[in-house]
Amino acid sequence: MNFTRVLLRQIKPNKGVSRMYSAEAAAAPAASGANITIPVPEGSAKPPNPKLDSIVNSIAGLNLLEVSELSSLLKKKLNLPETAFVPQMAAGPARSAAADDDEEAAPKKVQTAFKVKLMKFDDKQKVALIKEIKNLVEGMNLVQAKKFVESAPTIVKEDIPKEEAEKLKEALTKAGAVIEIE
Template sequence: MSTTTNEIIEKLKSITLLEAAELVSQIEETFGVDASASVGANFVQATGDSGATGQETIEEKTSFDVILEDVASDKRVAVLKVIRNLTSLGLKEAKEFTTSLPKAVKESISKEEAETAKQQLEEAGATVKIQ
């Protein structure tokens, strides 16, 4: 390795995870590239530094649950229709589903699918959260 490369490597060994994340963001912007989350984890493993400052690598959540918290009584029919569209429940099962809330309408789904389901339920009159 050249002297410049060795100097860069030594400097990288001394920065914190927060500084490394900022560096990755700047590299992405400058060179128009996209660094995946696994690259960051490999960097930590390769340097043998799991956060000398007490910071831990946080993995981005990839599966989400859509939790139905409450249904306005005047919006119950509209919410039941959305629940039936989102699930394979019949009318009777959908009604029973809403009797003891909060409950998960959809589990272990993508963030986009969870956001769509939440939007549909909220437009129908339900109170929803994503976990």
């Protein structure tokens, strides 16, 4: 600590240079203040460039023939080809026999998670279906079960194994519902 104090005492700043630096530093922001642009905050839209905005407004006011003429002039000016650009995916890639063999050799994907969907129900058995939904779906009271049944088609349960989906379908079908397993 004493060493730094000694060093600081030995170093004496050049007063002329520091004054000049201070004067330049004070004058620099004032002189370049006209050129400084304030950045736009991240969440807001950037204001359009006035030059580009006027060009867009001019193009928007053109009719179809003028747009066609503008297009041809731009192609000439920018040396663009006259042919239309066709996306590569439109024609579809050619399939080879090797790709077919690879698909056959790869195992088929087996569905392990199923959805049970209530498509419609019999109005005569509506009360029985509401009670069955209340019992089968956890955390649902009678009022919620009634609204749920009346909003058919809806998903009863998702991401369940096939056995559970079959049992659920059987129980709800007995209660008068038309069920679909996806």
